[in-house]
Amino acid sequence: MERIPLSKSSRVREECLKGKVHCSKLAVELGINRKTVARYIKEFNEIRQLYPNQVKNVSFRLPPKKRERTQLYHDLMVLLPVLIDRAITPCLMVTHLWADYRSVYPHGYGLFWFGAHYNIWRNEHQICRYSHRRVRSISPGEEKILLIWRNAGSRERWQKATVILGSFANRPLSEMMAQVEKTRDTLLIWIDHFKTGSIALLDKQHYTTSPDLLELVRVKQENLTKLLHQTPQLHGFNRASWRVADLCVAYQQVYQLPISRSCALENLHKMGLGYYKSRELLTSPDPDFRPKLDHIKQILTHLGERERFFSVDEYGPFAIKMKIGRSFTPAGQIKTVAQAQKSKGFIIVTAALELAHNQVSHIYSYKKNTDEIIKLIDVLLIEYRDTDKLYLSWDAASWHASKKLDGHLVHINSEGYRLEHGTPRVELAPLPVSAQFLNVIESVFSGLAKAVIHNSDYQSVDECRKAIDCHFHARNAHYKKHPLKAGKKIWGSEIVVPEFNEGKHAKSLTGMRGARA
Template sequence: MQESFDGRCLREVADKVEVHLDTVEQWVAIFKLRGIAGLLRKPWTLNDEKQKEVEQKIKNLNALIHQSPSLYGINRTSWRTEDLAAVYSKVYGVVLTRSTVWNYLQRQGYRFRKAKEVLTSPDPKFREKLDKITSILNNLKPDDRFFSIDEMGSCGIRAKVGWSYTEPGEQKTVKAHQKAKAYIICTAALELTTNQVTHFYSRAKNTDEMIKLMEVLIEQYRGMRKIYLSWDAASWHASSKLKERIKEVSARAYRKEHGTPAVELAPLPASAQFLNVIESVFSGLAKAVLHNSDYKGADDCKQAIDRYFSERNAYYLKYPKRAGKRIWGKELVPAKFSPDQNCKDPRVRFNGKKKSQALKKPVNN
């Protein structure tokens, strides 16, 4: 308003605030009649139809931000709001302004941060791999099972910070530098159709542990036709030794003798941990039994993790229709695969260090 009364062209004002010229002219007229009070926005709510439209736009926007701008002909390594607005309009045929895009991103908790937390995948085969996983899930048969797989840790057993109720004036403190009492790695698989977690503890992250998990799953799911294993692009998830073992157990003669299902890989795109559904489960686990903890050793910590997964599995067996609700330590997203959600919580660090640093520590099994 001040700029318009200072003589600035109303069209320039409209361009600056990204609204139509007629809207600015209406604002000026209202201001002259009723002052600033007339411009204050009155409380209002969206009807159900409009609310669904907004939710769909947010889902579409999340799906876009998970992909690299270069896939849409933009010569940048990260998204800008103006680029997202332009691409959204081109892809979905609906015009979104920069301010609307920014508003939707803020509502989802997105912030512009350093590259280590950017929710995009540089994988040139991103769409191809995503389409394959989506196709598998859309055509999953009753005797098929799909697993989201990853390793949590290594996790240092030490006093950890976290939220808790405190008395007035009380301030809990945790030493910044502590020697870990032990380290653990939890290898786990989340079955998406039943929301059941299978887990065990590993001494390292390598091919042998992945073969062990695969063999545990085919024994646990005897009688199924096929199981799909989906995980990130870590080298031990795609080794020749692992692929050879999968070929062996998927052979007709082996399956007939042991009554086990065939195994097929459905790898995620590179740097796409935000699509790995089990990351959300790990986030809920960390908030429930790791944050604000001070376990005496590895055994105490493992007991808490075992109980967490046992209770979670029991709940979803009893209430299968509720699978995906944000319970058990407030998991980030529903336990289902979707390209428009972020399963990885960048605030959750199991060892207080980067993953690469944590792997250098010895692990107590």
């Protein structure tokens, strides 16, 4: 019934309470239709009969009357699930469903009323446009496997299990799309695969990458990394840093293979490389970069069973105080570390990584100078007394090339000293200038920092030293017990694989931005 302002309906109610009402006169007075006044009078009489307590409540209205549904409507409600189940179109369309309905009920609803009843029923039962393609049956064995997938660590299996179980529970496709972050077509393909071939077809990888293609990509990335380790001047470019365009030209000149700018950028992104502001360089300006690198590779290629190759460097100095780092904390809480702290001391770790068996030897120093390097060499001479030759590789720090160190090497390599002490011969294989990225022990130091330095709060220098000793002891024990796994990451602590490879970086690339040219 058409509603009039509350003030006018209240006036009609008041006149009804007084007694007999003159419809025409009241309609003229209120400026409304006479029939409208009559309907409100009729409503008042029904309220007085059915709800006597609400007679004086001018805002009360009769509840809407339910329409009596015809047999044609009830037949439609029974038939709608059948129509959806036997639909063969890619998605549910009202016109197609209505045509199927009229084939059963030629004198049934027209398209308009069929669509109106169908839309109300569809919303009440959460029927989406693709409900007819849902999974209709799952065996107990398949359900058990899908539940395992849903709780497993594989994201792809979790997505597939969520979709299949959700489809079986008649969840809307749009809801599952938002949850698993996949397109509608992908979800429908998974559902069709399950309905066609069960779990086996669903779990099958429907695409394969050629091993030859994967090998080409790996070689291409290693070659790009080798070029980044060299300065552009070595390849005829008068620049201090690489541009992607120059990198492509140099790649074609050196390896006689074309590479596009987009391909180079894509591979740089995959390797985590890009342009970023830093004081550390990925290039070496040493004009003898290639001869020095070839010399080291020659030594490692022909390294004998009684020979050892060491990567030597210093870690520190670092202060003994509360350090920042990652740790498990309650949601909404942030662990804070005071910027100004009183140091409890400092530590410098001078260490050597033996590449053949992946063993670390270390000492603690108070300075970075030649004397500390000599101490480390003397430790290695005693520890590897049963070998014939030791190769030492380090960066171009001044104390690694001092006259005092040269004199000490001449002394310990003399025949008299070696016969008296039974020690091996020591030879140097220095790295190119500014080529810390080739110093393999840097990855070990990265693992050390992540394991026992970051997020620490040692109370003394001795406590910190014990933690470092324990870390290296456990690391060495692991590689002695698993020699075939030498070069693998240990406990997930080391950022990169500790092995000599000019196509890799020994330091972490954390913080590098995407490549731009």
